[in-house]
Amino acid sequence: MVSRTWRIAAASAIGTSHVASGLPCQDFAQCTVMDTLGGPTLVSIVCDGAGSAAHSDVGSWLAASTFAELVELHFEAGGSVAELSREKASTWIKLVTDALEVRARESGHALRDYACTLLAAIIGTRDAAFLQIGDGAIVVSHGEEDGWSYVFWPQHGEYANTTNFVVSANAADVLEFEIAPRRIDELAMFSDGIENLVLHQASRTVHGPFFDQMMPPVRKAADPGLDMKLSAGLQSYLGSPKICERTDDDKSLILASRRPPITEPAAP
Template sequence: MTWKHLSLSVTGKSHTARNEPGQDYCRAGSLRVSDRDFFISIASDGAGSTTNGGVGAEIACESLYCQILSAIHEGKTISSVTNDEVRTWISLSREAIVARAKQDGQRVKDHACTLIGVVMTFDYALFFQIGDGCIVFGDKTGYSTVFWPEQGEYANMTYFVTDDDFLEHIRIDHKVSPPEEIAVFTDGLQNLVLSFSSRTVHDGFFRPLFAALRSEPGNGCGSLSTHLTTLLLRDDVNARSDDDKTLILAVNIPVS
């Protein structure tokens, strides 16, 4: 099987009102290497209280994506990736952020960002996360979260790749078979599509989106992407969450 996917980020009203750029970043792609199909999804949310959270988010995603690609091209199977190797990937991404901060004469914490990652093959799925945002997976019968968004001691706080104790907040999970459908999103969407009181997923949000993605002729910027962008920029959506919003959707497609 392979994966059909789309990814998008929209800038929240809290930033556009101040004429600021968005601070979310994502990278997703499907590829075939040596007759094996892979799907990679990385998303990051730069801390809104920082000056360069968006820069940190971009560096974290791009560095991690390149490390995973390198491992795949070297013949690494996802099922053989250990938790320590995942921690090494994330540590190297953090080092890339540290290097950029030093180069620019800035503090590392000015580049604070969360990190969410998914790597899947036809028979295995690897998930990891630091901070809030979420990974939702399932099929038309229902959806669940891999990790619940992790928040800090106080409201509106979470954990970041740039924290000194980041290793303590890396959550990792493995699944022997990949889900049929998967969504990755940053915290700008979590209050809209998750019920925090019951710790459940609003299936009614995801089910039609996955169905629409399956009917799209290809990946990328089709009518569904345009529809989702319009939806996430609507005033009533921004009234409930004025933060940046990143969403990655993927569905598996059997290969005949």
């Protein structure tokens, strides 16, 4: 079966606790398809600003935007997914931190005021690269029969509601990186706001039915790339009572598929 080009829905929604506290949404999610020498490549990023950081909403946006620019420069220079490495990823994280530091200095703030997590997936025609600092997770599927599996388990600290951030002194040490030399046709990425809804913490497994229910509209999207209507619907869903009754945190979710919709056999 020939897969289509990537279809995408992406959204962030403010948490009820942030609304009550007068805080902005501190999550930021972006997903795009870049034209590369190796073919169309999906670049998906989720950043979650630290709740205690005064300007982490700006930090999340700037970290994601800077990282996307670095990936684009890599491909514009003729680079490939296969050429990515932990060393390259570590360099990119350092450059992201540098950008945050410049913004902090120009604004008269501390670097820690822009603290955020960063998850990224770079998926080419036949291979993929993943990296993560902090909580939230990336889950992937190679086909309906394979189900869903996580790439990295969320990074949580020894104390409740603690994790790692790109501005942390030990960011290079806690950075997780992986090259997957295989084709990946479906991806979901999310911030920690919905972790407990879609991951089984005790068994360290993915709650597959959630993604099985969310993916069909993405597969059926008429046009390639980011579907604005689906993304708006996803944002409404993330902000709905059904979700907010179970989590009061900001929430981000990216859904991407290059699989055709599954067709049911015709009735005899």
